[in-house]
Amino acid sequence: xxxxxxxxxxxxxxxxxxxxxxxxxxxxxxxxxxxxxxxxxxxxxxxxxxxxxxxxxxxxxxxxxxxxxxxxxxxxxxxxxxxxxxxxxxxxxxxxxxxxxxxxxxxxxxxxxxxxxxxxxxxxxxxxxxxxxxxxxxxxxxxxxxxxxxxxxxxxxxxxxxxxxxxxxxxxxxxxxxxxxxxxxxxxxxxxxxxxxxxxxxxxxxxxxxxxxxxxxxxxxxxxxxxxxxxxxxxxxxxxxxxxxxxxxxxxxxxxxxxxxxxxxxxxxxxxxxxxxxxxxxxxxxxxxxxxxxxxxxxxxxxxxxxxxxxxxxxxxxxxxxxxxxxxxxxxxxxxxxxxxxxxxxx
Amino acid sequence: xxxxxxxxxxxxxxxxxxxxxxxxxxxxxxxxxxxxxxxxxxxxxxxxxxxxxxxxxxxxxxxxxxxxxxxxxxxxxxxxxxxxxxxxxxxxxxxxxxxxxxxxxxxxxxxxx
Numbered sequence: 473x474x475x476x477x478x479x480x481x482x483x484x485x486x487x488x489x490x491x492x493x494x495x496x497x498x499x500x501x502x503x504x505x506x507x508x509x510x511x512x513x514x515x516x517x518x519x520x521x522x523x524x525x526x527x528x529x530x531x532x533x534x535x536x537x538x539x540x541x542x543x544x545x546x547x548x549x550x551x552x553x554x555x556x557x558x559x560x561x562x563x564x565x566x567x568x569x570x571x572x573x574x575x576x577x578x579x580x581x582x583x584x585x586x587x588x589x590x591x592x593x594x595x596x597x598x599x600x601x602x603x604x605x606x607x608x609x610x611x612x613x614x615x616x617x618x619x620x621x622x623x624x625x626x627x628x629x630x631x632x633x634x635x636x637x638x639x640x641x642x643x644x645x646x647x648x649x650x651x652x653x654x655x656x657x658x659x660x661x662x663x664x665x666x667x668x669x670x671x672x673x674x675x676x677x678x679x680x681x682x683x684x685x686x687x688x689x690x691x692x693x694x695x696x697x698x699x700x701x702x703x704x705x706x707x708x709x710x711x712x713x714x715x716x717x718x719x720x721x722x723x724x725x726x727x728x729x730x731x732x733x734x735x736x737x738x739x740x741x742x743x744x745x746x747x748x749x750x751x752x753x754x755x756x757x758x759x760x761x762x763x764x765x766x767x768x769x770x771x772x773x774x775x776x777x778x779x780x781x782x783x784x785x786x787x788x789x790x791x792x793x794x795x796x797x798x799x800x801x802x803x804x805x806x807x808x809x810x811x812x813x814x815x816x817x818x819x
Numbered sequence: 820x821x822x823x824x825x826x827x828x829x830x831x832x833x834x835x836x837x838x839x840x841x842x843x844x845x846x847x848x849x850x851x852x853x854x855x856x857x858x859x860x861x862x863x864x865x866x867x868x869x870x871x872x873x874x875x876x877x878x879x880x881x882x883x884x885x886x887x888x889x890x891x892x893x894x895x896x897x898x899x900x901x902x903x904x905x906x907x908x909x910x911x912x913x914x915x916x917x918x919x920x921x922x923x924x925x926x927x928x929x930x931x932x
Binding site: 568 | 830834835838841844846849852853881884903907909911
């Protein structure tokens, strides 16, 4: 009799767990959300740029509208496709499924609003990690009521998002890792779904390791390959020679002590509008690659390796405050930190 | 010794009640897929549980066509709880054998139904 009781209790426990986790994420949902988020992240540096829309507010609202349309479009398409699949399987939308879907839409809306807010309040470096973490949260919440694998996947995506910011990856690598995590990782996760089967932790760990490798290897390797490719050789000229005689391709050498003015375009209704110039002085000699009279973005310390400045230069303004003292009168004080970091130290 | 509810003390009906206790509500097709039984077999067990007021059914037309959804009634949920407690009392106390120990651990989780 005790053995029968054990069998019955095991059976009840198993069915109860199946009932608690009876949601199913559809494969098309992961593919749709993954490809659209990954595609948008990759395209983000080419669409609605500062060159295309110079006004900050204009650009912020254009992004808001585009993201809202993209997210609502994907959500609607996903809802219709899921409804069709459910009809074909004679299933209904359960109460929990509707609530989980609302949580996902809410998280995507938070992503849209955070992106919009970054235009006015800063923090654009965190936009990609934020999107990755938000999508990861959506997967994790869905996984709590559906498949264990999705729960693991969600946790991994969240960890990647946090890791991207914590490791202070350079902006290009940040963009590529985010695009790969969502654009490649979610469709891959859809292929790995096992319809709620219970697996040993070591199987899940192995699946996680393979998934991480497939998702992180392409962007990291591509970035290393591009970073390792040096620009073609070109004659090194001084700044004076460059200003007199710019050629098709040349390297301009700036010696230590060179004054580099920072020009502020002052606007608003407190100060006189116009240009304000603030000189910075180079601490050590650097060389810049020029093509058709314009910088290519490649730079190096004299004798060092070529680097891309968007990957290696960090500019921070930690604080700015107005002051009025008897000695100095009225002034605005601020802190400016400009750091050059070698990409190898980031990865 | 406790008497076990004869209606729930049948493997398929136990599974049916346990699944609905976790899921809340399910269609005929979902139950059939989950339990892997024939239409006729499932239908006969559902009818018995409905007749005892353990299950209730409703028609749902939100998906564009009418589907029948089943859920546990308050009576059915209470009967399942009583049935689980009766099973737990049948387990020997302090049994060192791993399966029984695992069943006892699981039975603790089942209290939350």
